Structures are given as structure tokens and as C-alpha cells.
Amino acid sequence: MNGNDLRESYRASFEAETPAEEVILDRACALLDQIAAMERELEATGYVAKGGNGQPVASPLLPAIRAHSAEVSRLVKALGMTPESIATVRGRKAAQVRWAR
Numbered sequence: 001m002n003g004n005d006l007r008e009s010y011r012a013s014f015e016a017e018t019p020a021e022e023v024i025l026d027r028a029c030a031l032l033d034q035i036a037a038m039e040r041e042l043e044a045t046g047y048v049a050k051g052g053n054g055q056p057v058a059s060p061l062l063p064a065i066r067a068h069s070a071e072v073s074r075l076v077k078a079l080g081m082t083p084e085s086i087a088t089v090r091g092r093k094a095a096q097v098r099w100a101r
Contacts, residue, residue, distance in 0.1 A: 002036050003029030010081060021079060028075040035068045 006029050016022045042061045051057040 001032060003031075003033040006032055006076075010079065014080065024075050024078055028072050028079070031068050031072045031075070035065055035072070038065050038068070 007025065010016075010025055016025065038061050042059055042065070045059065045061075047059050047062065048056045049059045
């Protein structure tokens with residue numbers, strides 16, 4: 001998933017009620033795009049790097065990806081985008097369509 005996917009998913013089920021929610025969404029989308037770029041770099045350079053003494057060490061991209069992913073998770077929760085909330089919104093929209101007939 002990239003930033004555009006998240007934005008489309010959010011807009012399909014939710015509506016930003018405050019400018020702060022737009023800022024949170026923008027930040028989460030930017031972080032997802034950064035994660036995608038780091039993952040591409042990781043695939044190109046490998047999961048193991050050379051340490052200061054030439055010893056093999058884990059790529060420094062791994063903890064960066066992990067930290068970015070945790071922040072995206074926190075931001076998505078702040079937007080209320082849990083699987084339960086998405087199902088509730090979709091169910092409400094379906095009910096509104098049924099009742100509008």
C-alpha cells in the first residue's frame with residue numbers, strides 16, 4: 001500500500017471533519033511513500049550491510065522501516081481507520097442506500 005492507496009481508502013469510507021485530520025492523513029500518506037522507497041532501496045542493497053569494523057550488520061533501513069510502520073499505524077488509528085470502523089461506515093452507507101429506495 002502506498003500513500004495514494006491510503007488516501008483513496010480513507011476518502012471512500014470517511015470524511016475529514018477537521019483540518020487536523022487532513023494533516024494526519026497527509027503525514028500517514030507521506031510515511032507510506034517513504035516506506036515504499038526504503039523497501040525498494042533495501043531490495044537493491046540487501047538486508048545486510050558492513051559495520052564499522054567490516055563485520056556484517058543488519059541494514060540500517062530495517063529499523064527505519066519498522067519505526068515508520070509503527071507511526072503509520074498510530075496515525076491510521078488516530079483517523080479512526082480500524083477494520084471495525086470501516087465495516088461500520090460501509091454498513092451504514094449500505095443501510096442508507098436500502099432505506100432511500
